[in-house]
Structure formats: C-alpha cells, structure tokens
Amino acid sequence: xxxxxxxxxxxxxxxxxxxxxxxxxxxxxxxxxxxxxxxxxxxxxxxxxxxxxxxxxxxxxxxxxxxxxxxxxxxxxxxxxxxxxxxxxxxxxxxxxxxxxxxxxxxxxxxxxxxxxxxxxxxxxxxxxxxxxxxxxxxxxxxxxxxxxxxxxxxxxxxxxxxxxxxxxxxxxxxxxxxxxxxxxxxxxxxxxxxxxxxxxxxxxxxxxxxxxxxxxxxxxxxxxxxxxxxxxxxxxxxxxxxxxxxxxxxxxxxxxxxxxxxxxxxxxxxxxxxxxxxxxxxxxxxxxxxxxxxxxxxxxxxxxxxxxxxxxxxxxxxxxxxxxxxxxxxxxxxxxxxxxxxxxxxxxxxxxxxxxxxxxxxxxxxxxxxxxxxxxxxxxxxxxxxxxxxxxxxxxxxxxxxxxxxxxxxxxxxxxxxxxxxxxxxxxxxxxxxxxxxxxxxxxxxxxxxxxxxxxxxxxxxxxxxxxxxxxxxxxxxxxxxxxxxxxxxxxxxxxxxxxxxxxxxxxxxxxxxxxxxxxxxxxxxxxxxxxxxxxxxxxx
RNA sequence: GCGCCUCUAGCUCAACGGCAGAGCAACGGACUCUUAAUCCGCAGGUUCUGGGUUCGAAUCCCAGGGGGCGCACCA
Numbered sequence: 001x002x003x004x005x006x007x008x009x010x011x012x013x014x015x016x017x018x019x020x021x022x023x024x025x026x027x028x029x030x031x032x033x034x035x036x037x038x039x040x041x042x043x044x045x046x047x048x049x050x051x052x053x054x055x056x057x058x059x060x061x062x063x064x065x066x067x068x069x070x071x072x073x074x075x076x077x078x079x080x081x082x083x084x085x086x087x088x089x090x091x092x093x094x095x096x097x098x099x100x101x102x103x104x105x106x107x108x109x110x111x112x113x114x115x116x117x118x119x120x121x122x123x124x125x126x127x128x129x130x131x132x133x134x135x136x137x138x139x140x141x142x143x144x145x146x147x148x149x150x151x152x153x154x155x156x157x158x159x160x161x162x163x164x165x166x167x168x169x170x171x172x173x174x175x176x177x178x179x180x181x182x183x184x185x186x187x188x189x190x191x192x193x194x195x196x197x198x199x200x201x202x203x204x205x206x207x208x209x210x211x212x213x214x215x216x217x218x219x220x221x222x223x224x225x226x227x228x229x230x231x232x233x234x235x236x237x238x239x240x241x242x243x244x245x246x247x248x249x250x251x252x253x254x255x256x257x258x259x260x261x262x263x264x265x266x267x268x269x270x271x272x273x274x275x276x277x278x279x280x281x282x283x284x285x286x287x288x289x290x291x292x293x294x295x296x297x298x299x300x301x302x303x304x305x306x307x308x309x310x311x312x313x314x315x316x317x318x319x320x321x322x323x324x325x326x327x328x329x330x331x332x333x334x335x336x337x338x339x340x341x342x343x344x345x346x347x348x349x350x351x352x353x354x355x356x357x358x359x360x361x362x363x364x365x366x367x368x369x370x371x372x373x374x375x376x377x378x379x380x381x382x383x384x385x386x387x388x389x390x391x392x393x394x395x396x397x398x399x400x401x402x403x404x405x406x407x408x409x410x411x412x413x414x415x416x417x418x419x420x421x422x423x424x425x426x427x428x429x430x431x432x433x434x435x436x437x438x439x440x441x442x443x444x445x446x447x448x449x450x451x452x453x454x455x456x457x458x459x460x461x462x463x464x465x466x467x468x469x470x471x472x473x474x475x476x477x478x479x480x481x482x483x484x485x486x487x488x489x490x491x492x493x494x495x496x497x498x499x500x501x502x503x504x505x506x507x508x509x510x511x512x513x514x515x516x517x518x519x520x521x522x523x524x525x526x527x528x529x530x531x532x533x534x535x536x537x538x539x540x541x542x
Numbered sequence: 543g544c545g546c547c548u549c550u551a552g553c554u555c556a557a558c559g560g561c562a563g564a565g566c567a568a569c570g571g572a573c574u575c576u577u578a579a580u581c582c583g584c585a586g587g588u589u590c591u592g593g594g595u596u597c598g599a600a601u602c603c604c605a606g607g608g609g610g611c612g613c614a615c616c617a
Contacts, residue, residue, distance in 0.1 A: 046551055046552055046567090046568075046585090046586045046587085047551090047552045047586095048552095049552090049568070049569085049585085049586065050552060050567075050568050050569095050586095051552090053568070053569075054568095092575090107577080107578075107579095109575095109576045109577070109578095109579050109580090110573085110576095110579090111573055111574060111575075111576060111579075111580095112572070112573035112574060113573080113574050114573085114574040114575070114576080115574095115576090116575080116576045116577075116579080118577080127576085127577080129575080129576095131574065132574080133574080147567095147568090148567070161575050161576075161577095162575045162576090163575065163576075163577075165575085165576080165577070167575095181552080182552050182553080182567055182568070183552090183553080183567075184552075184553040184554080184566095184567085185552090185553040185554050185565085185566050185567070185578095186553090186566065186567075186578060187553095187554085187565090187566065187578045188553070188554040188555085188565090188566075188578095189553085189554085190553070190554090191553090191554070192549095192553090192554090192609085193609070193610070194608070194609050194610085195553095195609095206553095248617075249616085249617045250616075250617090251616095293616075295615060295616050296543085296614080296615050296616070298611095298612095298615085298616080299611080299612095300616085301615085301616060402617085405617070409617080427617085428617095430617095431617045432617075433617085449617095459617085487615095487616085487617080488617095536608095536609090537607095537608070537609090539608090
C-alpha cells in the first residue's frame with residue numbers, strides 16, 4: 001500500500017488551538033463574544049450563543065492564518081472502503097497503511113490526551129484515533145476545539161483499537177469546513193417532520209433512514225433506465241412549459257412568458273409529446289420527468305411529482321403490462337434485493353412482487369367487492385341507483401362510463417393489490433379519451449391500471465390513433481369542461497390531431513408514478529419521504 | 543376547503559391552573575482505548591402570535607399562524 005506524501009501542513013489546525021486553555025494566549029473567544037450585551041437587546045438565545053461561539057472559533061483561526069474553509073483535500077479512502085478492506089482486522093492491530101479520509105464530525109469522545117472522532121462520509125462512518133503524543137500539543141488542542149458538524153480531513157495509518165474498532169490513527173487533522181450551527185441531538189436525531197423536510201440537509205446528516213430512502217429512489221430510477229435501455233428505448237425530453245396542456249385530467253399551474261406575452265402552463269403529463277415522437281418515427285421512446293398538478297397535498301400527492309412514460313410502436317396494452325411488470329420487478333431487485341416488500345400501511349404484512357401479476361377486469365372487481373353487476377351498457381338510471389346504494393356521489397351529466405368508473409374508483413380500488421400487485425383492465429371509453437377502443441366494443445378501451453397496496457402505481461393502454469375518433473373524444477372533454485369538470489381539457493389540441501393525421505402506428509403506452517414506486521420499495525408511508533424537497537408552505541421568517 | 547390532533551431551550555421531551563424542568567448539544571474543568579464515553583461545575587426560555595377568563599395561564603377559552611392525520615380533491 002502506497003504511503004502518500006504529507007501534503008497537508010501538520011500545524012494546519014494546530015494554530016488556533018493555542019487560543020484555548022492557555023492563559024493570556026492571543027485571540028480569545030471571549031474577546032469576540034463581548035458585543036451585544038446591551039440591556040435593550042433581548043437575549044439572543046441558545047442558538048445564537050452557539051453560533052457566536054463557533055463563528056468566533058472560525059474568526060480566530062483566520063486571524064491565526066488558517067483558512068477555516070480551505071479549497072480541497074486529497075482523499076484516498078472512504079469509510080466504506082476502509083471497512084471493506086480492513087473489516088476483519090483483529091483488535092489492537094497497527095498497520096503501516098497510510099490513508100487520507102474526510103468527512104463530517106458526528107461524535108467526539110475526548111479522553112484528556114486522546115480523542116476519538118466519529119467521522120461520516122457518503123459511504124458510512126469511520127473513527128479517527130487522535131493522540132496528543134502523535135500530533136503534538138498545538139495541533140491536538142485544535143482537534144479538541146472542533147465542533148460536532150465540522151468537516152475534517154485526516155491523514156494517518158489504519159489501526160484497530162483495544163475493542164477492535166477500525167480507526168485511522170491521525171498524523172494530521174485539517175479543518176475542511178467550519179459548521180457554525182449545531183447538529184440536532186446526537187442520539188434522538190431530528191424527528192420534527194416539518195424541519196426534516198424544510199432542512200433536508202440536516203435530515204440527511206443525522207438520519208440514516210432518510211439516506212437509505214433516497215438510495216432506494218435512485219436505484220429505482222436507475223433500474224427503470226437500464227431496463228428500458230436494454231429493451232431498445234430512446235430517452236427524450238419534452239417541454240415543461242406548454243401553451244396547451246393535456247394527457248391527463250388535472251388542473252394545471254399557470255404562468256406567463258414575458259417576451260411572448262403569453263399565458264403558459266406547466267405540463268400535467270408527458271403523453272401527447274411522446275406520441276408525437278412516435279409519429280416522427282422514434283418507435284420506442286420514454287421520458288422520466290416532473291409533472292405538475294394544481295391539486296391538494298396529501299400523503300400520496302405532491303403538486304410536482306415524477307413520472308416515467310413509455311411508448312412503443314406496434315405494441316398494445318398487453319405488451320405494456322409486460323413492460324410495467326419487468327420495470328418494477330427489476331427495480332425491486334436492484335433497489336431492495338427482494339421481491340418481498342413491506343406493506344406500506346399494514347404493519348407486519350408484506351406484498352409479494354414475484355411475476356407474473358394477475359389481471360382482472362374492473363367489472364369483475366366491482367362484482368367481487370360490491371356484489372353489483374355493472375356495465376357501460378347499463379342505463380344511466382340503473383347505474384345512478386347503484387351509486388346511491390353504495391354511497392358514491394356523481395354529477396347529473398355523467399354517462400354510464402363515468403358512473404361505472406366512479407363505483408370502481410370509490411369502492412374497489414382501495415381493496416386491490418394487498419397480497420400481490422393486480423392489473424385492472426377494461427376501462428370505459430368515457431374516462432379514457434386517449435385510449436383505443438376495445439375491438440367491437442367502442443364504449444370500452446384496451447386500458448389497464450396497476451394497483452399495489454390499494455394504490456394506483458401505473459396506467460397504460462393501447463393508444464388511440466384514429467384522428468377522427470380522437471377529435472370526437474377531445475370535443476367530449478371540452479363539453480365536460482363546460483359542464484364544470486375543471487380537470488377536463490378545455491380546448492382541442494389541434495397540433496396533436498395534426499400529428500395523428502400523419503399516422504400514429506399501433507402503439508402501446510405506459511405511465512408509472514416513480515414516487516409511488518419509491519414509496520413502495522422504501523417502505524415509506526408518505527410521498528414526502530421520497531421527495532427530497534416536498535412542497536410546503538413558505539417558511540415564516542421573523 | 544372541512545374535521546380531529548399538535549406547537550415548551552439548538553435537538554428530543556417533561557411540567558397539564560400555583561416558583562418552566564431534564565437528557566443531549568454548548569460553556570469551564572478532570573481523564574491515553576472511547577463507542578450516545580464517563581465524572582464535576584456553569585449557563586441557556588417572548589412556553590408559536592394576539593386577545594380573553596382567573597388572585598394566578600405553558601396549562602382553560604377565542605382568533606390567527608405553522609405542522610401532522612383523516613375526509614374532500616387526485617380519469
């Protein structure tokens with residue numbers, strides 16, 4: 001193992017340490033804190049006191065010629081690498097392997113002339129063994145002067161302590177960045193959810209579960225990309241800012257472009273642009289991107305969330321069921337290593353993701369869970385009575401398709417996918433304006449939704465590619481909007497129809513809510529746990 | 543939007559009509575193998591804000607604000 005030359009100056013952090021514990025030594029901390037004691041100014045409180053003290057340490061270092069925020073540090077090993085390479089070293093072993101590690105000081109155990117620092121980097125934690133005999137008095141005092149939260153770099157040799165703890169016996173310790181705010185309680189961590197989300201950086205420092213959740217999210221997205229790449233798809237990016245939104249039923253966010261003096265919207269779905277690309281000949285295409293829906297916030301809804309939408313020429317909804325299954329199964333294996341995941345809401349229960357997943361039509365499911373036989377061919381009056389019986393509310397202008405779907409949505413979905421994922425199929429055309437009708441049955445479409453743990457995770461269908469029928473469906477949406485459905489599309493997307501008129505091949509489409517998959521695979525009960533910075537009310541700063 | 547719950551030191555929490563407290567963090571000190579180190583000492587408060595009831599309010603009431611959960615919304 002190579003020993004690195006001592007590029008760091010051993011006295012680096014040592015200088016300022018002399019200001020502590022030595023009578024009459026130059027820049028004392030007290031000299032800096034002696035301001036702001038006026039009676040007119042109320043006590044700044046414990047936080048201000050701690051920040052003042054830490055800032056004074058940084059100022060004292062600077063005055064002594066040491067930069068408390070230096071530029072770089074040559075690290076040769078991470079904590080994880082050290083545990084991987086030296087994890088089986090017996091107790092009280094000294095090696096001559098020299099390494100340079102860096103990270104944030106999480107814990108400090110000061111034992112007089114010996115200090116143990118627990119330092120955390122991206123890969124884990126490792127202990128620094130700091131001896132006054134090794135460093136000399138000044139540098140040692142500087143280490144004693146470090147605060148929890150400071151970033152440090154250390155050069156030293158790999159060793160284990162009497163109790164077998166893998167450590168780096170420090171020859172030099174360098175302050176890399178001074179933290180002037182204190183960390184939360186070192187044992188209890190940070191639990192206030194509002195603070196955890198607003199100050200996610202602190203959450204990530206002190207809560208391993210938070211770090212793990214976002215590792216799962218990253219692996220999920222990476223697995224989706226790999227699977228689609230393996231199947232020959234092209235990843236693209238389409239506009240977020242649009243003058244006309246469509247592809248989903250949702251209220252959009254409205255914004256304004258100054259130079260064009262044009263009202264614009266943030267997209268609510270990826271669908272219509274991706275299908276334009278299939279028209280253009282990109283036969284297998286997908287996008288992973290943020291969509292925005294101006295709706296309520298809940299455990300399962302954030303106003304901006306991430307979807308992957310996938311379109312494949314010459315395929316139908318049945319093919320897309322396979323794509324969805326392969327993507328989510330791969331994500332489960334790569335993110336968690338298992339097809340068995342904890343049920344998000346039922347303590348102790350688990351869900352088995354082993355493919356293939358069962359399929360049922362929504363009318364079968366309605367019959368099973370409500371005991372009612374319904375059909376899009378039923379009279380509206382009969383369906384309304386069924387809704388009344390089941391306590392499902394509806395609007396006067398709804399046709400049979402909306403009524404059947406409402407029964408399924410309100411009384412059935414919550415029961416689905418608790419043991420295994422379930423594909424529900426056979427959705428009414430009235431609620432599926434972009435889906436291709438089932439052959440010989442124009443009131444229904446070749447569409448599916450995937451349910452896991454009572455939640456909708458994915459949605460897909462054989463894409464409607466007949467421009468005449470698509471125009472009729474759009475016009476029906478505009479009518480619905482005029483009836484007060486504020487989630488229906490308000491105008492006919494003429495450019496999209498023009499694209500269809502150039503010929504969209506038979507195409508299967510699929511959309512998966514990535515946040516919900518991340519929730520499932522990370523065992524998170526709230527969508528806010530899987531979004532780094534979820535939407536919150538603005539912080540009140542006083 | 544509606545209902546219920548919640549807000550106390552930097553963090554995690556007590557006190558629930560009668561002197562606002564503890565642990566950790568901080569600060570001063572002891573300590574050369576600790577593991578949330580330990581020990582001694584010392585400080586830190588607009589009890590979310592504003593009203594009200596009361597001899598007396600962190601505590602009870604009203605209004606407002608932040609947050610959580612549920613409902614509604616979310617093809």
